[in-house]
Amino acid sequence: MTLAKRIVPCLDVDHGRVVKGINFVNLRSAGDPVELAQRYCEARADELVFLDITASPEKRKILERVVRDVAENINIPFTVGGGxxxxxxxxxxxxxxxxxxSVNTAAVEEPRLxxxxxxxxxxxxVVVAIDAKRRYDSEGPVIVKTTEGDCWFEVYTYGGRKATGLDAILWAQKVAKxxxxxxxxxxxxxxGTEKGYDLELTLTISEKVNIPVIASGGAGKPENFYDAFTIGKADAALAASVFHYDKFPIPLIKKYLVERGIEMRP
Amino acid sequence: MDIDILDYGVGNLFSLKCALQKAGADPRIVTIIELGDEIDGLIMPGVGSFTAALRKIGTSQTKIFDLIDSGTVVLGICLGMQIFFKESEEGRGEGLGIIPGRVVKFREDVKIPHMGWNNLKIVKFNELIEGLADESYVYFVHSYYPSPSRRDFIITETDYGVTFPSILAHENLYGTQFHPEKSGEAGLIILRNFVKIVKR
Incomplete structure (x- = not known):
């Protein structure tokens, strides 16, 4: 027996409501954070992630209240990020x-944090969140061969709004250190595309660091989770829309994974 | 029934308090100065570092020894349990030294911290795990683990590169290397049992 792989529902919170977008834009509402958190906890999610995805003057207050309300109602670990x-x-x-x-922008701007x-x-x-986007040019320091062609991965900050020019693989190694x-x-x-995780991105980082890696972005069906753990060598897989809209309930995904030999908390 | 949660000044005690309320207790969160001297239960929580936590307790260690001597039931969680030992590879400072042995770091060939859900293999029965199924999954977050010099303190073990003790017990002292307040129903069973032991 060893450490179980984790299924991590993510709640993107905007003004106290859970929202979900596609490629970081086109947000739509998905419900109340506390209700969703409780539901996922009962469905045996292994962990939750809350990201306050929009900067607003009242952000801190909302965040604090939501965090407290959630903490009172669940008994699994949770991560909070955003601002x-x-x-x-x-x-x-x-x-x-x-x-x-979870820190992203602040860590990029001030790594000593x-x-x-x-x-x-x-x-x-301390979870460092890395939002990365493929660039199919040869300007990056770490070129990764993918089925779609050679590319490098650029780090974005401010909720996907700002390209930093930073290489995601090198940045991952640096923050781990x-x-x-x-x-x-x-x-x-x-x-938000539900086309599956970027396995080349996940694998490249997983193999270069000695800390747990949570794969995120693209989960659409049980196979995607299986691939993240096996091909991508991720320790945890995060997803939002598949869970919010009840497309695939967590117990069903876990059952699928356990049947295929993935170590899971049933 | 009075249960105090000792606050070392860093981290999350709110979840622990909520979890204990669900387990039937109404604990206070106190600093070492405010710690009651006639309490029935004491929880040493699991946040911060070995050295930082010991610095917070400072010269008040005797207060904890007095409680243990008077029969207060103590539950150390994660770091809170590591403080039962005299020394840790994590850093300087002298722990309570109530359980012989030391606290050591995981080997380099596993990802550190050991973070996530892993299972408990029951080594011997104890009231703290009454009703808990063998191989139950609980939530761990740690880079160091206890290595007692005698096996008879060990209630459950867990594998992570090495086999290490995940629950320890010694008279009125209990320790979990994982976080029961974050371990779903398995954690709730343990906290309920703790409250039951304190009530007795």
């Missing part, structure tokens, strides 16, 4: 009941 800028934000989120925080946070709160709390406890790797190309 985390520094130590005080992390403390607020953790004290409200979250187990981990990562060792600082892991020193204070422990590296297990700086003390990140886990990586949440989202393919912007696949986000």
């Amino acid at each position: 985390i800028r520094g130590e005080d934000d992390v403390r607020m989120v953790l004290c409200s009941g979250a187990d981990k925080v 990562i060792p600082r946070l892991s020193k204070i709160f422990g590296s297990q709390c 700086l003390g990140a406890g886990e990586l949440l790797v989202t393919s912007m190309d696949r986000d």
Whole structure:
């Protein structure tokens, strides 16, 4: 027996409501975060991720209230991200009941934030989220051979709005070295498309770091989860739309995976 | 029945409090200064680092020893359990040294931290695991694990590159290397049992 692979529903929260978009845009409403969290917990999700995806003046207040309400109602671990800028934000989120925080933009702009946070709160709390998009030109430092041709992966910040020029593979290795406890790797190309995870992206990063990798972006059916764990070598697979719209309930996906020999908390 | 949760000043105690309420208790979250001297149960939670937590407890270690001597039932969770030991590879500082042995780091050939759901293999029966099925999955987040010098403290074991103790018990002292407050129904069973032991 060994560590079970994790199924992680993700709730993108905008003004206190769960929303879901395609390729990071065209958001539509998917329900109340606390209700969805409870439902996923009862369906034996292994973990939850909450991302406050829009910057708004009232963001912090909403985030804190949602985090507390969720924490009161579930007994599985959960990660909160979106607009985390520094130590005080992390403390607020953790004290409200979250187990981990996810940082993206702030880490890109100030990489020293990562060792600082892991020193204070422990590296297990610090999830670095990497939003990556394929670029089919030869300008990147790490060219990956894919079925669609050679490409490199560029890191985006500000919820997919800003291209950074940073290579996602090198960035993943750097943050792992700086003390990140886990990586949440989202393919912007696949986000919301339900065409399956970007397995080349997931695999390349999984093989280069010695911390857990959560595959994200593109889950549409049970096979996609299987591929993320086997071909992509991911430790966890995150999904949103498949769960929100009840296309594939979590127990069904878990059953599919267990039958194919994937270690799962049943 | 009074149960205190000891706050070292970092991290998430809110979930633990909520989980204990569901298990039938109404715990207080207290600093070492506020810690009651006639409490029935004490929870040493599992956030922060070995050194940081010990620094918070500081010279008040005697307060914890007095509680243990007077029969207070103690549950150490993750780091809270590691403090039962005298020393840890994680960093400097002298732990309570109530359980002989030490706290060591996972080998380099596994991903660290050990984070996620893994299962408990029951080594011997204890009231803390009454009603818990063998091989139940619980949630772990840690890079270090306890290595007691005697096997008779070990209630359950878990495999992760090595086989390590995941629940320890010694008289009125209980420790879990995982987080029962984050372990779904399996965790709730353990917390209910703890509350039952405290009530007795």
